[in-house]
Amino acid sequence: MLRAIQGFFTATAAALVLAASPASAEQRLTVAGYGGSYEQIMRTSVIPAFERENNVRIDYLTGNSSDNLARMQAQRGNQTVGVAVLDDGPMVQAVSLGLCGKLPDAIRDGVYPIAVLGDDHAVGTGFGFTGIAYNTKLFGERGFPAPTSWMDLARPEYRQRIAIPGIDNTYGVHTLAMMARIHGGSDSDIAPGLKVMRQQINPNVLAYESSPGKMSEMFQSGEIWLAVWGSSRVAAMQQAGFPLAIARPKEGAVVLMTAGCAIADSPEPALADRFLAYLVSPKVQEIFATQYGAGPTNRSTKLPPDVASRVIYGEDQVRTLIGLDWNVVNRNRADWTRQWQRQVER
The missing domain is CATH 3.40.190.10 (Periplasmic binding protein-like II)
Known part of the structure; x- marks a missing residue:
């Protein structure tokens, strides 16, 4: 009987350890991006669907491009941010500082060439x-x-x-x-x-x-x-x-592009790449075109005429854009x- 009781408690303790183990914990990803109307769109129209589809929790960290770039520099070697969304200029600076991981081929190949930044380390998520x-x-x-x-x-x-x-x-x-x-x-x-x-x-x-x-x-x-x-x-x-x-x-x-990158040495690199791919998916690109006035960087995005007329859309219009070095x-x-x-x- 004593052995049975001991065996029961041993099994119960093991089950509790497994239940509390990191493998069973909810995955979390911190995304740093703009405030204002951009944040509202992210919180109401973009993030919830990603959380449901991937069974994860997204923590959204608000700040302008300069603030978020400084935050990532300060956290070098101990990053908490998984994905950052910055203006294209500060994003190129982030890449030069070694803060961004390499883009997956599927992301790079799906967008217009002008939207690939920093030697394939960041991607434009919306054209303005x-x-x-x-x-x-x-x-x-x-x-x-x-x-x-x-x-x-x-x-x-x-x-x-x-x-x-x-x-x-x-x-x-x-x-x-x-x-x-x-x-x-x-x-x-x-x-x-x-x-x-x-x-x-x-x-x-x-x-x-x-x-x-x-x-x-x-x-x-x-x-x-x-x-x-x-x-x-x-x-x-x-x-x-x-x-x-x-x-x-x-x-x-x-x-003027909003641009995203997966932060190098972030806690959840695979999840960060997945969220970055989600930001440039046709579904999310249409959301930001409709609600934020951002032209889609994904070449496969299809927009209704009333939305297309208000944003940068299609090969011909993208070709006329001027980029700075x-x-x-x-x-x-x-x-x-x-x-x-x-x-x-x-």
Whole structure:
């Protein structure tokens, strides 16, 4: 009898150990990404389906690109984040710092070539572009033509009616780079862009404003009539009913991608790759096109006409996008910032 009782407790203890073992614990993955409307879409329309389909728990960590990049650097060697979603520029920097794992072939081969970043270590999860946003109602009332060129920002009728994000923001970097390019410079020679910004654009700028909320307020109050901004920001205001449109300048609209990577040495590497593949799946790409205004980077994504008309969609449109050499930009960005602060945003 004693042996039987001992055997019972031994078996019970073994069962409890197995029940508490890591093999039976729920898998968890931490995803770091944007806040605001992007976070809302992730939490309501994207993450729940992945959790159900894979029997896992996703912890979503909110932060802007700079904050999340700094967090991953601080956690080097002891990463808690499995997947990060950043702007394309900071993402290329993350790759250069060795923070991202290699893309699985299936992810790389399913997207447009421009969406493969950092020597196959990161992938664009949505296309946007930087262009010139303008108040269509006000433009109509005043008889102004829709903007068609980056140099429309220098038109005298817009004096003190323009907002441009600062050099700390990707939109500001895009503005400076394009001004340099169309005036004989390049990503490696930014001097012509600084000169044009200082002499021709600056008199028209009411504010160098990087906050999306403040930019929205200035449009709504009528303080500004046009701004350098992103297509997804404009799409959000359009959905809210504000008469805003965005022009793709004839010299080119600069691609602005949300980009994802699986963090090197993360706790759940296979699960991280699975979630990254999910972000670029046609189903999720359609969700972000519809709700966020992000063009699909997956070439197989099919969009209904009303959605397709609002985003970057298809081979022909993707081919017109201009990309910056982010390796060059990131290497020189601190110097650009110093020059911008001395010469432009004074």
